[in-house]
Amino acid sequence: MKLYVVAGSGNCRKVQATLNNLNITADIEYLGLVEGDLAEPGFIAMNPNGRVPVLVDGDFTLWESNAIMQYLADKVPDNTLFSQDPHTRADIIRWQCWELAHFNNALATIASETVFKPTFFQKQPDQAVVDAAAESLNTFSRTLEDHLSDRDYVVGDSITLADYSIVNIEGFKDMIPFDWSGYPRVNAYFDRLRNDPHWANTAPESIDAIGRRPNAA
Numbered sequence: 001m002k003l004y005v006v007a008g009s010g011n012c013r014k015v016q017a018t019l020n021n022l023n024i025t026a027d028i029e030y031l032g033l034v035e036g037d038l039a040e041p042g043f044i045a046m047n048p049n050g051r052v053p054v055l056v057d058g059d060f061t062l063w064e065s066n067a068i069m070q071y072l073a074d075k076v077p078d079n080t081l082f083s084q085d086p087h088t089r090a091d092i093i094r095w096q097c098w099e100l101a102h103f104n105n106a107l108a109t110i111a112s113e114t115v116f117k118p119t120f121f122q123k124q125p126d127q128a129v130v131d132a133a134a135e136s137l138n139t140f141s142r143t144l145e146d147h148l149s150d151r152d153y154v155v156g157d158s159i160t161l162a163d164y165s166i167v168n169i170e171g172f173k174d175m176i177p178f179d180w181s182g183y184p185r186v187n188a189y190f191d192r193l194r195n196d197p198h199w200a201n202t203a204p205e206s207i208d209a210i211g212r213r214p215n216a217a
């Protein structure tokens with residue numbers, strides 16, 4: 001089984017944390033976003049969107065991080081990350097849909113404008129885009145803050161796929177210009193997941209390594 005990733009990518013880190021947690025061994029290939037690897041015809045043939053992560057398992061190729069996580073978890077009987085109970089499973093999928101459509105859509109937009117554009121592309125942020133995304137991030141952070149009032153994890157009482165999905169942009173959370181002070185439970189939740197060894201193990205070696213092939217860092 002082979003997983004194509006880019007160093008520091010949140011969508012890759014959540015899949016790598018899933019592999020670690022489930023103790024699944026996969027051949028992990030680090031591609032260079034900066035070097036243009038994702039635009040190569042061979043990669044586009046695997047994922048026409050030109051994005052990572054991509055999993056290749058025999059003759060089966062799968063892209064979209066949350067789908068990959070679910071596929072991997074279903075390989076391990078009785079795991080606690082992705083329950084077989086229909087209600088628990090639907091709850092996990094619900095939070096994975098929520099993070100992709102709402103919470104991390106907003107967080108990623110701010111990170112993209114204020115961190116990635118200036119750092120990787122020498123471009124200035126579009127303040128109107130940042131302001132609209134911040135309004136959205138406030139809305140969805142409140143949802144998470146309220147949900148965490150009586151729990152440490154979003155589903156049940158231990159880490160599930162939903163948690164790895166929600167915290168996937170953890171590495172950039174405190175770098176963006178957003179006031180997190182009104183969300184103490186969200187901050188504590190990110191700190192809790194940050195300390196999970198399966199997650200921590202996926203962190204890039206340094207900020208300079210992000211987006212680059214390892215031998216180019």
Ligand SMILES: N[C@@H](CCC(=O)N[C@@H](CS)C(=O)NCC(=O)O)C(=O)O
Pocket residue numbers: 006009010011012033038050051052053063064065066
């Ligand atoms: N919805 C996709 C998003 C994948 C995605 O956007 N990956 C980023 C890295 S975090 C990427 O490959 N970006 C390349 C680019 O924008 O050119 C997923 O969850 O897998």
